[in-house]
Amino acid sequence: MHTTPGIPQHMHPVVALVTSGVEMDVLGLTYPEYSHEEREAVVHAHPRTPHFKEDIIQAFYDGIKHKPETTFGNVKADVLADKEPHFHRGNFRNVNRCSA
Template structure:
């Protein structure tokens, strides 16, 4: 069993299969990012003394960006939903109960929806906490320097991670810009796609079929 920053990486058959699947499917950038999301999420859980299932957290973290890559990226769904659906199907093949599957599905589906996951079950909250730490640096100072070093030594961010992760988001969603309405990925396309037109909630209301 591998231990990083005091966190044990789940080593069940299911967890190993998830690791192999993600490593074979995603880029190195996304693979290492996903492992860091698990580790930072687990560290946040330990610090907050939350009771959570490490294996479910691991699956949520490892699958959270699967919707950015083929063959899991659909034409019409948000990439978060694609990743959540991939995790759901994977967990069902392993005989996991529907309540646990729902936690993992929700953790992935909501990981780019600020302000909600932290009020939900620990697995849901901690996937988002891991993502927010690794991508946005939120709660950076709540992790010790030793923890940050151990995680990034095992799973390096690499040069230009900030630009590269934005590029990875862009490549995963640029073919379906309509799925960014109302979520943070609209900012990605606004930065990277000169042809992107951000939909406006108020414009939709004012232009609806209702007379008044």
């Protein structure tokens, strides 16, 4: 799934649809564009766990904890920083300034 804002809608329609769903469900983007009834219908069809938000963060963490270098420049660095107090995220400025 491509998550750079403004890009998914130019990709395959399924990518655009899934991305829109994630942006609404996980990030709350476009939340006010849906009525309470519409949101409730989705939750009824696809129930959430009691700790849905924390479960998403945990799922991200479980998928990346063994490869922290892949978080450079993306939001998953935030997840590792939350779950691992000694995690040090990569710094683009340092990489750029220290490059050959």
